[in-house]
Amino acid sequence: MADKKKLTFVLMDAPYENARTVTGLRLIDLALKRGHDVTVFAYEGAVSLAFSKQAKHANAVHGRDVDQEDHPLPREWIAALFEQAQKTGAALEWINCGLCVDERGVGEAVAGVKRGSPADLWKAAEASDNALIIGAR
């Protein structure tokens, strides 16, 4: 790929709080589909996005059981991003801020997710063509 880029994304919002994270994941998905290498630094609440104990539930209001409801789980989306990266030969590095993980007790993460520090964010940003911060509001 002639125009392969390296991009860094910082996510900060916890799951199920707003649409910013979904927008960020869409951008990451698109970058991977185009074969670009991506580093994600999950900061603060965003470390829960990859928490492996997220569970689906039924929804009586919707009149659907667990299977029918197919409730969205960010951990599944992140796992799918790793699969997408493999398909297109892009590199996806997902780094959870270690201290943020400890604060929230969300140490169990889906495969591929690493623990890191702000130094890793800086290293990734230095090596990237650009960085996009999706901060909490």
Add this chain to the structure above:
Amino acid sequence: MPRKVLQVIESAYRCTIEEQDDPVVWITHAMKGAGANVHLLLRGNAVNYAVKGQAVAEVNFGTRHQRQAPRIDDDIASLCAKSVDVYVVEDDVAERGIERSELVSGIRTIPRSGIARLFGEYDQVWHW
């Protein structure tokens, strides 16, 4: 030469009690320690981070006394001491009735009309 990044903080006091600091101010300290060429622009309500002498009331829930309240002004002052350029938007400062003399030493002021030019001095702008 590391690339030069300007961090922009606008949301203020979002989780400072729980975190004992502002997470963006904190990560600026941490990345500076890792060799980053990072600087800071406080705008909107976040200009209040630069007001010296802030006191946070102690938090107590039942018998649980929470120690180590945030000291945001100290955190800003120590960034300045680490050669991090810290800017506040002077229009935002004035709109909130804050006097220049109330700001921690080392703070740089910039008019709102000068923000675009300031952005141009950096390789990247990270708006948190």
